Amino acid sequence: MLKNYLKIAWAVLLRRKFFTFISLFGISFTLMVLMVVTSLFDHVFGPQMPERETDRLLFVNNLREEQGEGYSSSGPPSYYFLNRYVRRMQTPEKVSVHSVFTQVNSYIHNKKLALDIKHTDQQFWEILDFHFLEGNPFGAQEVKNASRVAVINQTTRKNYFGAGPALGQTIEVDQVKYRVIGVVEDVPVLRIQSYADVWVPITLKSQEFKDTGLRGGYFATIKARQASDIPKIKEEYAHIIRQVSQLDPKEKKQVHSYPDTIVESFARSFLGSGKEDKVGFLYTMLALAAFLFMLLPTINLVNINISRIMERSSEIGVRKAFGASSNTIIGQFVVENVFLTLLGGVLGFLLSAGVLALINDSGIIVYSQLGLNLRVFAWGLLLCLVFGLISGVYPAFKMSRLHAVEALRGGSK
């Protein structure tokens, strides 16, 4: 039966070329935009290098202090807070403390190079899955000794050393010389927790360690032993925050900070009040935006479908006469529409691959590697099906109600 449906769907597509073009253009363009957005979403929130095990990773990148009379301030936590309280947590497998990346200047062959530098501990390399193209990360000894060593990304390597050797060579960043000990693949700027051009030992910033304030310019990355430990880690962290809030009862200070997954962190920063992560709200907003974006082409496709199916009223009459129930007719037209949508989806997929390649080449998003992986494909497929069902069900339902005799009368010879 399915083969018969597909056969007729294909024949109808070929017979009405203009309708087919309009339908496919609308579907493929809509799905292209949605797939590009999905790819971007996956790029920002999905398990990507070096944050592959996202289900086991939590990030601390904000701390808010609330004092009386509604005064509050927030920003990245201090090294003191993270080192003293977070690093000592019992539940996680590992905790890394690292600085927020900062832009510094470097000069090479009399040319200024703006580089983003990040100071990290050795756990940073153990928790995250950087892809080393050359050499190795710095270890505990180099961190302890505050060695002037650096791991650089491949673009910095290219800018500095071209095709020549990089390991053991020196780079000068912000008037400090570092010996290159490793080269990693570029990390996209959207991965703010791990992104940088140059990574150096955190102890080179030890002058900041003495500041006992709670806020500073540091992040923590926490790795759970297993995904199921995440709630326990959050619980332990909440306990720490309660303790920190009560350190000086006279101050009546409230401290808020949360270890978040990537999505939670984003939702809390942009949508939440700080106390709630608002992930549900984020997903609802995204689903609503996708729905509204699809609404117009869907209405358009519904209209095209109705006129396309109207032309086939004779066929509906014949099918009913020979035993098709109204539900069978609905099934047939929905299958046909899903087939058309999947066809548009394939075109949309190809178009989005082109657009993503353009975005990657344009450098709009630094070091972006937007691509169409299996996850994006699965989402694209789901969107195609939703789009196909939404735009197919109503016309099919409307036409299935057509009385067999009426349908036969309206048919052509």
Add this chain to the structure above:
Amino acid sequence: MIQLVDIEKVYRTKTIETVALSRVNLFVERGEFVSVMGPSGCGKSTLLNIMGLLDDPSSGHVAIYGQPVKTHSDKQLARLRNEKIGFVFQSYHLIHDLSVVDNVELPLLYRNVSAGERRKRALAALEKVGLSARTKHFPSQLSGGQRQRVAIARALAGNPEIILADEPTGNLDSVMGDEIMDILLRLNQEEGTTIVMVTHDEHMALKTNRLIRFFDGQQVADSMVVEAQI
């Protein structure tokens, strides 16, 4: 086999009421070849549509094998049409986008029949109507007579016990019309298929067993053909 009891069909619009059928009582026996005649607009096609469960009467009831179908759901009616009834229309109503053999397979699509079995039965039906050489053709590549033969093959494919034919020779010349009539007669005589045929053609009607005449929605005559000829 098919029983119509006190059937009335009235079409109503805001301003006008048209009586298409009035108090029709009819019983078609198994194996009969019944022709229905009458002037245009007298209700012949409406009668056939009601018999074929494609249309509901305004009042009265239809029974197939003694079972009233008034309370049947859409699905039950579809099943009954699929298993018991085959239709042949004046304007063929073939699906243009499907090949001859795919058109003939249509009734079997709505049964639990494997693709191989469907194809086998469709080819057998096409052979019965002498169209084995045209299975891969599309309706637009066939003459009117050939299209009607495809339509008959489609009606036969499901092996129905009743064939309802609405002016099956109406769009054909006399030679082709005779060919189609021969096929229907053979089906009735050799396979015992019950046939009800609406026709304008007295010559065709006289080849059947029983002739029913309609006028202004009323059944005005019902006689065996031999008697009618006398």
